[in-house]
Amino acid sequence: MSEAAIPTPAAGDLPPSAWRDFRHGLKRVMKSGAFLIGFVIVGFWIFCAIFGPSIVPHDPFADDMLNSLMPPDSVHWFGTDQLGRDVFSRVIAGARDILTVAPLATLISTVLGTALGLTMGYFGGWVDEILSRLVDAVLALPTVIVALLALTALGTSIVTVLFVIGFSYAPIIARTVRAAVLAERNLDYVAAAELRRENRLYIMFVEILPNVLPPILVESTVRLGYSIFTVATLSFIGFGIQPPSPDWGLSISSNYGLIAGGYWWTVLFDGLAIASLVIGVNLMADGIASALDD
Amino acid sequence: MLKRIALSLVTLWLLSVLVFAGGRMLPGDVGRAMLGPFADQQAVDLLNKELGTDQPLVVQYGQWIGGILQGDLGRSYAYRAPVSQFLGTAALNSAKLAGVVFLIVVPLGIAGGVIAALNRGRLPDRLITITGVTATVVPEFVSGIVLILIFGVWLRWLPISATWPSGAGFFTQIYHLILPAIPLVLVLFGYIARMARAGTIEALDSEYTRTAILKGLTYPQVIWRHVLRNALLPTISVVATQTVYLIGGLVVIEIIFRYQGIGSLIYTAANKKDFPMLQAGVLVVGALFMIATTIADLLQASLNPRIRFGSTTS
Numbered sequence: 001m002s003e004a005a006i007p008t009p010a011a012g013d014l015p016p017s018a019w020r021d022f023r024h025g026l027k028r029v030m031k032s033g034a035f036l037i038g039f040v041i042v043g044f045w046i047f048c049a050i051f052g053p054s055i056v057p058h059d060p061f062a063d064d065m066l067n068s069l070m071p072p073d074s075v076h077w078f079g080t081d082q083l084g085r086d087v088f089s090r091v092i093a094g095a096r097d098i099l100t101v102a103p104l105a106t107l108i109s110t111v112l113g114t115a116l117g118l119t120m121g122y123f124g125g126w127v128d129e130i131l132s133r134l135v136d137a138v139l140a141l142p143t144v145i146v147a148l149l150a151l152t153a154l155g156t157s158i159v160t161v162l163f164v165i166g167f168s169y170a171p172i173i174a175r176t177v178r179a180a181v182l183a184e185r186n187l188d189y190v191a192a193a194e195l196r197r198e199n200r201l202y203i204m205f206v207e208i209l210p211n212v213l214p215p216i217l218v219e220s221t222v223r224l225g226y227s228i229f230t231v232a233t234l235s236f237i238g239f240g241i242q243p244p245s246p247d248w249g250l251s252i253s254s255n256y257g258l259i260a261g262g263y264w265w266t267v268l269f270d271g272l273a274i275a276s277l278v279i280g281v282n283l284m285a286d287g288i289a290s291a292l293d294d
Numbered sequence: 295m296l297k298r299i300a301l302s303l304v305t306l307w308l309l310s311v312l313v314f315a316g317g318r319m320l321p322g323d324v325g326r327a328m329l330g331p332f333a334d335q336q337a338v339d340l341l342n343k344e345l346g347t348d349q350p351l352v353v354q355y356g357q358w359i360g361g362i363l364q365g366d367l368g369r370s371y372a373y374r375a376p377v378s379q380f381l382g383t384a385a386l387n388s389a390k391l392a393g394v395v396f397l398i399v400v401p402l403g404i405a406g407g408v409i410a411a412l413n414r415g416r417l418p419d420r421l422i423t424i425t426g427v428t429a430t431v432v433p434e435f436v437s438g439i440v441l442i443l444i445f446g447v448w449l450r451w452l453p454i455s456a457t458w459p460s461g462a463g464f465f466t467q468i469y470h471l472i473l474p475a476i477p478l479v480l481v482l483f484g485y486i487a488r489m490a491r492a493g494t495i496e497a498l499d500s501e502y503t504r505t506a507i508l509k510g511l512t513y514p515q516v517i518w519r520h521v522l523r524n525a526l527l528p529t530i531s532v533v534a535t536q537t538v539y540l541i542g543g544l545v546v547i548e549i550i551f552r553y554q555g556i557g558s559l560i561y562t563a564a565n566k567k568d569f570p571m572l573q574a575g576v577l578v579v580g581a582l583f584m585i586a587t588t589i590a591d592l593l594q595a596s597l598n599p600r601i602r603f604g605s606t607t608s
Contacts (some may be wrong), residue, residue: 133308137308138578140583141313141583142538142543145579148560149313152317152565153318153569229431229433233434236559252439259439260454262447268440268443278431279428279432
């Protein structure tokens with residue numbers, strides 16, 4: 001989906017017009033229904049992540065063994081889990097960890113990927129060839145499997161999760177940036193900067209980078225969706241966010257053995273929370289992409 | 295074409311270095327990690343000698359890659375037995391599950407994409423596109439658990455464990471694999487439908503389609519002979535690149551449905567710090583992906599005369 005979403009700057013476009021398009025695009029983004037729905041959903045979860053723990057009706061960490069595995073009622077809206085903790089409070093408070101880890105991982109991959117893509121696109125030749133092979137090699141492995149390998153070797157920690165996801169997604173962002181840089185590479189403003197004998201780093205980061213920001217924005221929003229997907233999955237298999245966090249993936253992991261016994265409320269609401277968050281982020285990404293694409 | 299294969303081999307070699315380095319980033323030594331912090335130093339040294347992990351990393355890499363080239367994937371630390379013994383069965387099981395997934399999702403995705411394209415901008419298009427986008431992004435463990443809840447626990451239509459009774463026939467095996475396959479189908483459907491839709495739209499807008507209509511061919515003839523043939527080419531490569539995703543998804547699905555495939559093998563190896571098993575599993579996954587994409591590229595080139603006679607660089 002990422003490839004299709006990248007707007008290709010028309011050859012001969014003057015750089016400032018890319019930004020004019022972009023600002024014009026942002027206005028259209030705000031009018032897109034998909035974007036707004038996504039924005040409301042994501043906004044709700046961000047609100048929960050910031051204020052959730054202080055506004056929930058029950059303490060998300062408080063055990064109450066006498067009331068364990070109670071079905072939803074008027075006191076515990078989403079029921080209680082094995083330890084008698086209030087599922088509703090845990091779902092609301094559970095937004096915090098994933099909404100900290102996933103955006104940070106996305107930021108790392110965006111920074112790394114942009115630097116890599118600028119280098120590949122600007123220098124071209126053998127630099128591009130070598131880096132492309134490396135990118136291909138990383139892309140040949142599913143992120144979850146790379147993460148299992150690295151987390152086993154380095155030990156489970158959030159910092160490792162951040163960097164594994166950052167490194168795994170950087171190549172994808174690098175490809176997008178490289179393609180965008182190749183389209184800019186032969187424009188007159190780059191040639192002019194080269195004639196002025198500007199530093200190469202200056203040309204890459206000050207001259208070219210601002211003109212390739214729109215596709216980077218789209219790609220990193222899409223990556224944010226995938227980061228949430230991956231962090232949730234890693235937490236579910238025990239290699240991500242660790243107990244006693246009320247994280248959604250983690251809660252599902254510790255309760256899904258119970259569903260055969262009919263205790264559906266211990267997993268369903270966490271599942272819906274994850275689903276709504278990733279769908280929300282992707283609706284936003286789609287809205288941005290299609291508005292910039294037209 | 296030769297260049298394409300050579301490049302794949304270079305990438306495969308780089309992959310082996312990455313996998314090896316990834317597995318050996320371990321701070322401290324392998325023997326210590328396996329025996330724990332309180333084990334006797336002599337026992338640790340002995341284990342390291344037995345496993346060959348007292349040698350310099352370059353030597354270890356040489357032995358490992360040399361073994362693999364001769365078909366020896368190493369010995370499992372946890373089971374003290376050759377890795378290949380376990381990897382073979384696991385890969386076969388995963389291949390069965392992946393086969394069921396592709397058998398469902400490829401026709402479904404292509405049909406969805408083509409129907410969406412033929413109804414561009416109208417209700418069927420929007421429904422298919424929105425379903426695809428939404429289903430693609432939900433993690434498999436979430437959809438897997440919701441599906442278990444609905445079809446396994448509430449309706450009791452399908453078994454919630456993928457492992458069939460021993461000696462079960464072909465259809466019983468398939469029956470057990472339907473529920474595990476659906477979450478993976480959901481994730482893949484969106485990609486395949488999107489590519490098929492884009493390809494069909496491009497073909498519909500092309501000059502040759504206009505010519506075909508203008509020369510008086512009927513609508514089904516135009517679609518079958520001209521549009522679909524050109525539209526489905528890019529879809530082949532998407533199906534191939536999605537195998538990498540599919541294997542990542544298998545890890546989670548095989549855990550939830552308690553299925554002995556390559557995903558659960560890698561997961562178990564990771565939990566037991568069984569590096570030879572882990573590295574071999576990861577390398578096989580990467581190699582499978584490289585082979586799949588290379589075949590897809592070659593297939594696409596051989597089906598598309600413009601690539602076949604032109605330059606074959608990626």
